[in-house]
Amino acid sequence: MNDEKVYAETLKHIHRLIVQDGLAPGDKLPSERELAERLGVGRSSVREALRALEFLGLIETRRGEGTYMCEIGSHQLVDLLAMFLLENERAKADLAETKWLVERLLLELFCQRQGEEAIGRLEKTVRQKPIDFERFFQTIAEAAGNYLLVRIWRALSAFAAAFAPKPSLADSFYDQLLAALKKRDSAEAIAVWEAHRPWPLSKKS
Amino acid sequence: MNDEKVYAETLKHIHRLIVQDGLAPGDKLPSERELAERLGVGRSSVREALRALEFLGLIETRRGEGTYMCEIGSHQLVDLLAMFLLENERAKADLAETKWLVERLLLELFCQRQGEEAIGRLEKTVRQKPIDFERFFQTIAEAAGNYLLVRIWRALSAFAAAFAPKPSLADSFYDQLLAALKKRDSAEAIAVWEAHRPWPLSKKS
DNA sequence: ACCATTAGGTGGTCAGACCAGTATGGAATT
DNA sequence: AATTCCATACTGGTCTGACCACCTAATGGT
Numbered sequence: 001m002n003d004e005k006v007y008a009e010t011l012k013h014i015h016r017l018i019v020q021d022g023l024a025p026g027d028k029l030p031s032e033r034e035l036a037e038r039l040g041v042g043r044s045s046v047r048e049a050l051r052a053l054e055f056l057g058l059i060e061t062r063r064g065e066g067t068y069m070c071e072i073g074s075h076q077l078v079d080l081l082a083m084f085l086l087e088n089e090r091a092k093a094d095l096a097e098t099k100w101l102v103e104r105l106l107l108e109l110f111c112q113r114q115g116e117e118a119i120g121r122l123e124k125t126v127r128q129k130p131i132d133f134e135r136f137f138q139t140i141a142e143a144a145g146n147y148l149l150v151r152i153w154r155a156l157s158a159f160a161a162a163f164a165p166k167p168s169l170a171d172s173f174y175d176q177l178l179a180a181l182k183k184r185d186s187a188e189a190i191a192v193w194e195a196h197r198p199w200p201l202s203k204k205s
Numbered sequence: 206m207n208d209e210k211v212y213a214e215t216l217k218h219i220h221r222l223i224v225q226d227g228l229a230p231g232d233k234l235p236s237e238r239e240l241a242e243r244l245g246v247g248r249s250s251v252r253e254a255l256r257a258l259e260f261l262g263l264i265e266t267r268r269g270e271g272t273y274m275c276e277i278g279s280h281q282l283v284d285l286l287a288m289f290l291l292e293n294e295r296a297k298a299d300l301a302e303t304k305w306l307v308e309r310l311l312l313e314l315f316c317q318r319q320g321e322e323a324i325g326r327l328e329k330t331v332r333q334k335p336i337d338f339e340r341f342f343q344t345i346a347e348a349a350g351n352y353l354l355v356r357i358w359r360a361l362s363a364f365a366a367a368f369a370p371k372p373s374l375a376d377s378f379y380d381q382l383l384a385a386l387k388k389r390d391s392a393e394a395i396a397v398w399e400a401h402r403p404w405p406l407s408k409k410s
Numbered sequence: 411a412c413c414a415t416t417a418g419g420t421g422g423t424c425a426g427a428c429c430a431g432t433a434t435g436g437a438a439t440t
Numbered sequence: 441a442a443t444t445c446c447a448t449a450c451t452g453g454t455c456t457g458a459c460c461a462c463c464t465a466a467t468g469g470t
Binding site: 007011047048049051052054055094095097098101105146148149152 | 212353
Binding site: 031032033047050061062063064065066067 | 419420421422
């Protein structure tokens with residue numbers, strides 16, 4: 001019945017353990033040997049599961065010390081994925097497009113949910129020349145109120161940064177966008193967005 | 206001097222091997238034992254490297270057959286990250302919203318790229334009562350021409366299924382949507398979408 | 411109080427064994 | 441000659457036990 005691979009099961013078990021114990025970034029996981037014994041599996045299976053988690057950027061192993069939870073969105077996975085993504089032109093195009101679309105979504109959400117303090121932080125970012133697009137959009141993303149979408153954006157952004165130059169946009173773009181956002185006018189914001197960062201929404205395939 | 210971990214080095218070696226040999230999706234990798242011998246490392250280290258690649262969604266292992274390259278993108282990755290992210294109520298709401306937004310995006314892309322055969326498949330799906338939303342949207346997603354976005358949608362969809370019942374929509378919704386899609390009228394399609402599957406794009410937090 | 415030593419724990423790695431599937435080729439059958 | 445069937449070799453999956461390098465903390469002597 002249960003033909004699931006042991007290392008995959010182990011991965012789920014470890015996940016359950018993390019959730020149940022409420023482990024936060026920085027916390028220590030049980031040792032490999034203890035995990036193996038508690039889960040009734042071999043240490044090698046535990047290690048294979050941990051390896052997956054490590055390369056996904058969820059844990060960090062320190063020789064002689066132990067295994068620790070770490071901040072998600074780590075670069076390990078970004079570098080690795082980028083390494084493979086680089087070999088595929090199509091994937092690059094899809095990534096760029098997806099990033100663009102998600103950013104447009106975030107603009108829309110921002111207009112419907114933003115508070116005054118978010119606008120204030122945006123203005124501050126814009127005053128700091130040269131304007132940092134990543135930083136600017138990070139603020140928008142956080143204020144958009146959808147944490148999962150922010151996560152997705154961060155991942156896309158990190159991937160894109162791994163093998164594409166940062167987009168350099170004119171100051172006027174930020175000014176116009178900010179004006180639209182202040183009015184909570186999502187239609188205008190999107191119009192500004194599409195005018196300054198056009199994406200060929202037309203390719204056949 | 207070289208204090209890099211063996212499984213990390215092995216990972217790079219395997220990548221180099223894949224690039225040099227020009228392995229494409231579907232191609233077979235050397236066996237674990239052969240890799241271990243060629244790279245002069247233990248089989249367990251090879252396995253740990255492969256495990257990372259597998260959970261990153263880059264390779265697929267089939268017991269008794271071998272290890273194969275698979276489509277690039279992110280699926281396991283998104284799955285796993287989501288698994289760790291979706292542990293609270295807030296995340297569930299974000300998931301539902303994100304899924305809704307991504308689906309709206311896919312509708313837009315579909316209108317700009319769809320071919321006639323995609324429309325045909327949609328009509329076929331609609332004729333099969335009861336209409337399966339997942340199946341219907343799967344067709345739209347694939348025809349939208351952005352593989353990465355499809356992957357993200359699939360992950361979102363899978364997770365949503367775990368938390369919430371499948372949305373049950375009136376047949377008239379599919380009819381109206383199909384009519385709009387036939388005309389490649391993204392504005393109308395989105396209008397139908399928002400009318401039948403409304404999402405409270407207004408919550409403060 | 412200080413510092414050096416030491417013992418135990420931890421991750422990292424390897425080798426070997428065995429299991430459970432699949433593929434393959436040759437023998438037996440038709 | 442074509443087909444079926446099965447032994448065999450190969451593949452991934454798993455466990456065990458051993459050893460290394462490293463870190464920490466307790467120990468013990470000064």
